[in-house]
Amino acid sequence: MAGGTARGWFEGDDLRRVLPLFSLAFGLVAAITQPSSAADIVLAAVPVAAFGLWAFDSKVPLASVSVGIVVPVVVAQRSGQLEPVMFNVTLLAFAAARWSRSLVSAAWLGVLAAATPVLVALIQDPMEVAVGIWLVAIVFVWVIGRAVERQERLVAELEATRSQLAQQALLAERRRIARDVHDFVGHGLAAMMLQVTSARHVLRRDPASAEEALLTAEQVGRRSMEELRRTVTLLRRDDEPELAPVSRAHEIPVLVDQARAGGLAVELRIRGDFARVPPGTSVALYRIAQEALANAAHHAPHARTLLGLELVGGDIRLVAETCGPVATDRAGDPERPRYGLIGMAERAAALGGECAAGPTPDGWRLSCRLPLEARHQVPQKDPRRT
Known part of the structure; x- marks a missing residue:
């Protein structure tokens, strides 16, 4: 690997442009070490030119230049001289295996390269070429070329997979942060606005109630700021931080009391020992x-709300059901994203559970199931309402 990318030592353009140099070296060795005529030197130079044309022009197919490699090699061997130029055929076998677009074309060009020693044996008289040795060499080099091609393909696939995993991890982290910001900031602001609205309505006729509502809003704001500050601190740390205490399932009664203090008519029903719920599941249940x-x-401030929690076997069931008038969405914003239920569905699905929500004849119902032992899954549903 080079530079952390899929570009390896056997990168196509680099290695492809080296092949003409090898072909030139074979021709020079043949011309220097063995008697040769001017015609033989020209024949030895043709494969070099063919490899050079193919290597430096990506539009030239290897099948087209293979004739300019095989024919000069075969003709040059008619007198039994210049045998080193036969190595051009092994280069052809390697190039066919490494750069052919399909296995079929690679196989056909490999067969052509392997047939070259046989053709040489037919035109030589007497036969001086070692056909068996050349066949073994050509087949071996062809197999090496296929191995290199497969390695390059696997490296590219690995790099693409690593990039996809990094993108998925980034998206998962962004969704987690979005859920936390929605829970910390969104809920805190909603509670504060509810208390401020209550204080404004009774400010003139009941100053004491207005002061109590403002005090509650102040407490909610301080608590939200502490949670937000803690979350930002954890996100900015470079090391693996120890998780600070977070709200869990056993604090749901406090949550219900706060909702009642805000004016919501809510009833809580709990069955089971929630102290044995694992921490991660407990936090998700609270959220x-x-x-x-x-x-x-x-959506239903004037309705009655029932919040039920129950441990059934290996599952935790949460039901929130409102009975009474439900506020409709603003007509001018029908496509507003429903991040609340999206977050709930993602939290449940991350633990192997599920959430479903929808209108009922009397109001609205949310049903959620979480396994006591978390089983990580990918979210399957997109909720429609928050």
């Missing part, structure tokens, strides 16, 4: 309950 209550306060 889903938090979002369900926030949705109820936003």
Whole structure:
């Protein structure tokens, strides 16, 4: 590997342009070490030119220049001289195996290269070429070329897969941060706005209630700021931080009390020992309950809400059901993204569970199932409402 990319030592353009140099070396060795005429030197130079044309012009197919390699090699061997130029055929076999667009074309050019020693044996009289040795050499080089081609392909696929995994990890991290920001900032601001609105409505006729609502809004704001500051600190650390305490399932009753203090009519029903719920599942359960209550306060503030938690075998079931008037979406914003339920569905799916939500004859219902032992899966559903 070079520079961390799929460009390896056997990179196509670099190695391809080396082949004419090898062909030139074979021709020079043949011309220097063995008696040769001017015609023989020309024949030895033709494969060099053919390899050069193919190597430096990517539009020239190897099948076209293969004739300019095989024919001069065969003719040059008519007198039994210049045998080193036969190495051009092994170069042809390697190039066919390495750069052919398909296995079929690579095989046909390999057969042509392997047939060259046989053709030489037919025109030589007496026969002086070692056909068996050349056949073994050509086949061996062809196999090496296929191995190099496969290695390059695997390296490219590995690099593409690594890039895809990096993109998926980045998207997963962005979604996780989006869920956390939605939970920390969105819920805190929604609760603060609810209390501020309550204070504004009773400011003149009941100053004490207005002051209490503002105090609650202040407490919610401080708590949200602490959670946001903690999250930003964890994200900015370069090392692997120890996780700070986070809200878990056993704090859901406190969450319900806060919703009641904000004016939401909510009833909580719990069955089972939630102390044995694993930490990750416990945090997800708390966040889903938090979002369900926030949705109820936003979309059905005058309805009654039932929040039920139950341990059934190896599953945890959460049901949030409102009974009463449900506010409709603004007509001017029908396609607003529903990030609340998207986040709940992603949290459930990450643990191997599922969430479903939809209208009922009396209001709205959210049903969520989480396994007690997390099983990581990919989210399958896109929710439609937050």
